[in-house]
Amino acid sequence: MTEHPAARTMPARTAYHHGDLRAQMIAAVRDLVETHGPDGFSVAEAARRAGVSSAAPYKHFRDRAEILRGVVGEAMDRLRAAMEAGAATYPAGSVEAVAAVGLAYVSFARAEPGVFRLTFGLTEGHGNDADLRAKGEDDFGVVVRCAAACLGLPPDDPHVQACAYMLWSFVHGHSFLTIDNKRSVASTRIDDWTYLMTVSRAILGQANRG
């Protein structure tokens, strides 16, 4: 799916065995993370699934952590795409568009809890990675733009930034509690959409109507 830097230096698709082990490794790891949890994967097992020796991946990744970074980067791309798609289903500037972005976020977490947890949980090694940081800002940018459109303010307005951050932490927390099953602790069964609409309205309205 995503085009990787390696595609530049490589004739793409015409190599020793696969020609595209990097992408296949990422896919395999994504699968493993999803089925066995974020730490329940091994590069050995992923290599096995890709049909190569356990040393082969090290021609494409420096170490285990870099493989994870690859998975996370790809996930962040997909998350952003999902958020943008969500926003696009409602008129720009509407509260619904904001809520839809949140729904896309939560849906992603629910659909791929392992990858989601990995993406936001394993920031030990790759927290300083410039590439991932940029992707993170891109993701946040979607929220910011929606909030800005809704509030009728420029995206760099401090109020917009504050609102976007609030929305993000809300949705992020909700996502985590959902996949951690902590949600059932509260005796209420809240519908995602109405929940997100309520929250979005509360946060955005607060600045608007004041």
Place this chain on the structure above:
Amino acid sequence: MTEHPAARTMPARTAYHHGDLRAQMIAAVRDLVETHGPDGFSVAEAARRAGVSSAAPYKHFRDRAEILRGVVGEAMDRLRAAMEAGAATYPAGSVEAVAAVGLAYVSFARAEPGVFRLTFGLTEGHGNDADLRAKGEDDFGVVVRCAAACLGLPPDDPHVQACAYMLWSFVHGHSFLTIDNKRSVASTRIDDWTYLMTVSRAILGQANRG
């Protein structure tokens, strides 16, 4: 600190070498998790730090996961204590008390990001653990009671539950984004206390003044 079940079956403090390897293991793992990240610990290294052979821990824990569960359980106890202490610094029923609970939560995450991440991130193996589940409900109970007092409603009121859940997901998300350094993505530098007060007021006020 915390009294463990093992203390019952054991003469406590008068054994082979330590008499309390279980607690020392938990402490060692907590340290390792804090310094090397949630997956950057090994039971071998923890045992080494405790001054015992790498097989010794298995007399007290079934496996690696159970050690983690021990650390998480202890952390949840401390988190609850911190939240209760926070609430107690303001008059019962005040919005400040609610915000203080949130501040305790965020402070805990900031002080022990590794343990915090472990507590809420590693729900793969021990998500079904009854003990941890109970502790999680206890933690949530603090929020519920504060919200109930603030709203002047019984704790089992659906509205209280919904508000408490909202508050929790908000604070939870904020905590995670904070320790993930995602916070600096937003160009605003928000003070924790005013942030939490704003949020608490918004969520609780919404039902109150309507």
Place this chain on the structure above:
DNA sequence: CCCTAGAAGTAAGAGTTGCTAACTTTACCC
């Protein structure tokens, strides 16, 4: 068309880890 550089793979191995099995040491209780 060959031949060479280098990318992409393999096999073998060092070192660490999780966990088990079998044994030993210690403390308590009668």
Place this chain on the structure above:
DNA sequence: GGGTAAAGTTAGCAACTCTTACTTCTAGGG
């Protein structure tokens, strides 16, 4: 004191990460 059981030890297996040295395939220039 002797028996019992908890709490520790050593030894060892299988698996994993990552390295080194070797092989194989492909692309591209002369």
